[in-house]
Amino acid sequence: MGNYEPKIVAFVCNWCSYAGADKAGMLKLNYSTDVKLIRMMCSGRVDPQFVLDAFRKGADGVMILGCHPGDCHYRSGNLKAMRRFNLLKKMMSQFGIDGRRVKIDWIAAGEAERFQKVANEMAETVENLGQLHLRGYVESEVQ
Numbered sequence: 001m002g003n004y005e006p007k008i009v010a011f012v013c014n015w016c017s018y019a020g021a022d023k024a025g026m027l028k029l030n031y032s033t034d035v036k037l038i039r040m041m042c043s044g045r046v047d048p049q050f051v052l053d054a055f056r057k058g059a060d061g062v063m064i065l066g067c068h069p070g071d072c073h074y075r076s077g078n079l080k081a082m083r084r085f086n087l088l089k090k091m092m093s094q095f096g097i098d099g100r101r102v103k104i105d106w107i108a109a110g111e112a113e114r115f116q117k118v119a120n121e122m123a124e125t126v127e128n129l130g131q132l133h134l135r136g137y138v139e140s141e142v143q
Contacts, residue, residue, distance in 0.1 A: 006126040008035045009054040010063040010119070012107075013043045015073040017065035019109035021119075029116040032123035035063070042066070043104075044077025048088040051102060052095070055134060061101045061126035065118070068106040078106065100125055101132060 012018040018039050024031060040046060043066025051062045064085060066078040085104040092099055103122055107115050 004127065004131060006034045006060040006123060006131070007058055008032070008061040008063065008119075008122055008126055009038060009059045010035050010065055010122075011038050011040050011043065011046045011050065013066040013073075013078070014039055014041050016067035016071070016109050017043070017107045017115070020065075020107040020111045020115040023110065023112035024115045024119075027112050029112055031116045031119040034123050034126075035119045042072070042074045042077035042081075044072070044074060044080035044084075046081055046084065048084055048091065051088055052091075055095075055097060055101070055132060060129070060132045061103075061122055063102070063118070063122055064104045065107050065115075066104075068108055071108065096134075097132065098129060100129060 012021060018037065021037055043064055046064050051064070054062050064081055066081050067073060069078055072078045082104060085102075088102065089099050092102060105118050107118060
């Protein structure tokens with residue numbers, strides 16, 4: 001695909017997934033530099049509009065990463081995230097966005113290797129799909 005570098009936004013929960021990403025960094029585990037983290041207090045706080053806005057502003061892929069079910073700092077925020085994600089997937093096809101461009105996953109604070117694996121798999125998937133071209137999006141807003 002030449003010089004194409006996908007832009008992937010990852011909404012990560014403060015208590016688990018962000019800590020897992022941080023640990024991956026401390027352990028110097030290589031994961032795609034195409035993944036940009038947005039720290040959220042809880043994955044349940046990720047509104048589907050945030051994801052659609054990320055795509056509109058130039059993201060090629062979006063991940064929502066939270067605590068494992070049953071281990072949410074806010075009890076059931078991750079279950080709320082899963083319900084919203086299921087609705088989001090249905091909406092995406094109406095906007096002409098391939099469902100593989102969005103992913104939800106659960107990563108605990110101690111799962112640095114899992115974070116690395118999920119981030120790299122998403123980067124590979126998005127790279128294979130190529131750049132997302134939406135009419136009217138503002139290019140280069142996702143840095």
